[in-house]
Amino acid sequence: PELKSVGAYEIRQTSQAFNQMRTRIKRFLKQRTDMLAGVSHDLRTPLTRMKLQLAFIKDKETNQKLTEDINEMEKMLNEYLQFTSSSYVEKDEMFNISELIEEIIRKYNNENISHNLIPRIYINGRKNLINRSLNNLIDNGLKYANKVEISLNKKNTNLFIIIDDDGPGIPKKEHENVFKPFYKMDKGRNDSKSSVGLGLSIASDIIKSHGGNIVLETSKFNGLRVKIFLPV
Numbered sequence: 001p002e003l004k005s006v007g008a009y010e011i012r013q014t015s016q017a018f019n020q021m022r023t024r025i026k027r028f029l030k031q032r033t034d035m036l037a038g039v040s041h042d043l044r045t046p047l048t049r050m051k052l053q054l055a056f057i058k059d060k061e062t063n064q065k066l067t068e069d070i071n072e073m074e075k076m077l078n079e080y081l082q083f084t085s086s087s088y089v090e091k092d093e094m095f096n097i098s099e100l101i102e103e104i105i106r107k108y109n110n111e112n113i114s115h116n117l118i119p120r121i122y123i124n125g126r127k128n129l130i131n132r133s134l135n136n137l138i139d140n141g142l143k144y145a146n147k148v149e150i151s152l153n154k155k156n157t158n159l160f161i162i163i164d165d166d167g168p169g170i171p172k173k174e175h176e177n178v179f180k181p182f183y184k185m186d187k188g189r190n191d192s193k194s195s196v197g198l199g200l201s202i203a204s205d206i207i208k209s210h211g212g213n214i215v216l217e218t219s220k221f222n223g224l225r226v227k228i229f230l231p232v
Helices: 009-054 060-084 097-108 127-144 199-209
Strands: 093-096 113-117 122-125 148-155 158-165 213-218 224-231
Touching: 009 060, 093 097, 097 113, 097 127, 097 148, 097 158, 122 127, 122 224, 127 148, 127 158, 127 199, 127 224, 199 213
Parallel strands: 113 148
Antiparallel strands: 093 122, 148 158, 158 224, 213 224
């Protein structure tokens, strides 16, 4: 809430400066949300056309797979808008993150993904957002590498999730830049494949909103290692 401008002159000045800062931040958040709403609307238009074209595909299996992909894309748009909205707050819940990671890997049904997970590790957080974060990181690994390995460990009150791949990696000088929204590298893991540069940014925001951190290193396959720290 706004601070009341009362009291001594210095206090009134401080209150006015705080209120001006608050107004600027609210304006920034509104502009961001409005921009994302516009992008979401633009993306839904071709998705709607794709849905209509699906009606002409007679192969039921192909139709079902494409429908699932389109529905997932729409869900991603909605979840991202909700995540960035200042008015949206997903309720925290206690869940088994070991089981969640296993479900994610099972969904990919990809023999190039291996895992080493400690069973039955529970954390309190927003399950859907953690799911989205891990999906983004695994997608990023599969996009540029042939092999992806996921490990889950716990030490004291910290949880560690490590995602290793055997891709070209990311230069150390770019480790911070790749977490910036819409940032694309010129070399290495470049933008030759379809990407808008939001996957790592969204993943980082989600992890940090849970009081954790995410860092990049060189993997044991000389590719990229994504290391996630989360409080338990």
